[in-house]
Amino acid sequence: DEGDCKLFMDFDMAVLGWPKQQYDEYRQQVRQEYIHVPAGIFCSARASFLTATASQAQIFATDAFRERLEQRARENLIWESQILQDTYQALGPLPKLVNGLFSLSKRYRSTLCGVGAAAGACGAGTVAALPGPRALLLELVGRPLQVMVPLSCASIVLPTGCYLAFGAPVVRFPYPKEAAGCRKGTVVYAGSFNPPHLGHLAMIKHLASVHEKVYVVIGVNPRKHQEVSPYVRRALLQQMLLTMLRDEEQCGVVEVRVVGGYVWRFGHEVGAMRLYRGIRSWSKDGKEEKFLEFLNIFGPLLLARRLPIRTGYIMADPRYAHVSSTLVRKL
Numbered sequence: 001d002e003g004d005c006k007l008f009m010d011f012d013m014a015v016l017g018w019p020k021q022q023y024d025e026y027r028q029q030v031r032q033e034y035i036h037v038p039a040g041i042f043c044s045a046r047a048s049f050l051t052a053t054a055s056q057a058q059i060f061a062t063d064a065f066r067e068r069l070e071q072r073a074r075e076n077l078i079w080e081s082q083i084l085q086d087t088y089q090a091l092g093p094l095p096k097l098v099n100g101l102f103s104l105s106k107r108y109r110s111t112l113c114g115v116g117a118a119a120g121a122c123g124a125g126t127v128a129a130l131p132g133p134r135a136l137l138l139e140l141v142g143r144p145l146q147v148m149v150p151l152s153c154a155s156i157v158l159p160t161g162c163y164l165a166f167g168a169p170v171v172r173f174p175y176p177k178e179a180a181g182c183r184k185g186t187v188v189y190a191g192s193f194n195p196p197h198l199g200h201l202a203m204i205k206h207l208a209s210v211h212e213k214v215y216v217v218i219g220v221n222p223r224k225h226q227e228v229s230p231y232v233r234r235a236l237l238q239q240m241l242l243t244m245l246r247d248e249e250q251c252g253v254v255e256v257r258v259v260g261g262y263v264w265r266f267g268h269e270v271g272a273m274r275l276y277r278g279i280r281s282w283s284k285d286g287k288e289e290k291f292l293e294f295l296n297i298f299g300p301l302l303l304a305r306r307l308p309i310r311t312g313y314i315m316a317d318p319r320y321a322h323v324s325s326t327l328v329r330k331l
Helices: 002-017 020-033 039-054 063-090 093-109 115-129 133-140 144-166 198-210 230-244 248-253 263-270 282-304 325-330
Strands: 186-191 213-220 254-260 274-279 311-315
Touching: 002 020, 002 063, 020 063, 039 063, 039 093, 186 198, 186 263, 198 213, 198 230, 198 274, 198 311, 213 230, 213 263, 230 254, 248 254, 254 263, 263 274, 263 282, 274 282, 282 311
Parallel strands: 186 213, 186 274, 213 254, 274 311
Antiparallel strands: none
């Protein structure tokens, strides 16, 4: 039940409230686990995460853990965040440039129109933020390097931006039909399904008709409180699928899973050929979905040194395009 879920999360987070010496060992182990992540990105991203966690009104979900570990956990988070910030400041120009590019890329969740100009601004802005960079650049290698830095940023960001804008396949309604016996590969269709509705079911039914295996993934975010637990949503979705997928073969194709962490990791585990996301309309869902696609591209590359699984989009049946889980919850 929900109480057990809260205890499970607190057991997982208890390390944050360990005594300083033990926490310091844990801190170093975390860096070793993510040693493949560039220093600038790691220090900046983890410091931001720790600061945000420490600033929460409550770190732990249960009273027992809050009473015993909350204060020490907050002190540890602030202490490690300061260490990371100091480490970042001591880094050279290149690691900061890499982090500047990475940070800028995350902003494309709001717009993809200014990719080229923004890429140039990333390089110029990052260099300008470093101690005495202009004098140093002019003294050592002259003005050409000042042009090359933003261009090198653009050479990475531009292709990524173009791919995000035009590269992902889109399944439009009316959904295409595959010939009998021509189902292809394993796919993952992810969402919160809070709660599931007819729009979701129509998309799942189509995917089940054209693929050998469809994993419907209910993502779990421990930082986000949900009124209905993911396991209740899974049971509800399974019952709805049994009603809609009357074809016994299709019922065997679809499997509902609750997954914590990155969905792309689960996709690699099951050998998925595509990560599908449902879209009601680009104006309603486009920005957030493209940001998730960006994470699904760079997450495997930076965190697992693996090629990303291609993201695909499936458009809603127009009859259900106005339906959202938020709207259903309000009824």
